[in-house]
Amino acid sequence: MESNKRQIKQHMRKVRLRTVLAVLVVIALMVIFALKAPAFDVSKYEVTGNHYYSDQEIANMGNCALGVNIFTGVDCGDIRDRLAKDPYMARVSVRRKLPSTVTISITERVQTAAIVYGDSFVVIDEEGTVLRKTTIDPKVTVLRGLNISGMTLGETIKVDEDVLMRQCMDIINSMKANNMYFKSITISQAEAKAYVLDNLMVRGVPDNIIFALENNDIQLVVQELFNQGIERGTIKVTGDNYVSYTPEVEH
16 A cells, blocks of 8 residues: 555656656747747847947947847857957947847047157057057147157057157146147157147147146147237247247247
């Protein structure tokens, strides 16, 4: 009698187990079917944080395909790695947003300056990272007087004059922080020449120029000159915190 009861219990357990497994299989098939439904086909890539590249350029660079299944047809890691190879990309994040959108969040390196290199320009960010080489005016502050000894896209540029390079970047940082813009800076061991316009420049040692920028002295002189319609001359900055103007352009 006891043996029959045990057999019945064992049989019931097997039946319940088979029932549970059957239910799990059905659920799994339903999930697989649902995940492969057209609702999960990628219809859009949302790109944020990009300024240098357009949304479409980002999508092309990432080899982003529309119409593929968001789970099986999208490799977020591959998209991220493809984009991260570009020197303009400081950080890249790629995520799925169900049911049919992939988000790409980018932090770009910002073009800050360009160093003259023969007939070309080497564009760098504020940390000196090489972003690109171009023969077209890059529309950032152009640096002259530096000799490039090595450059690799995505890596810090190498110049013979490390101190002068740092002084140029210090001037640019002060310029940006104090509502001023220089088209170009020509640097030497003796002084810096920061050009507001092609024929209007600020001349002095870098520390004095930075001090005058922080005290708004250069900005006031430039504004007064512009108010008078003057766009030519030399603004001299000396060590005694004295700023003067002469109509001569002392190239």
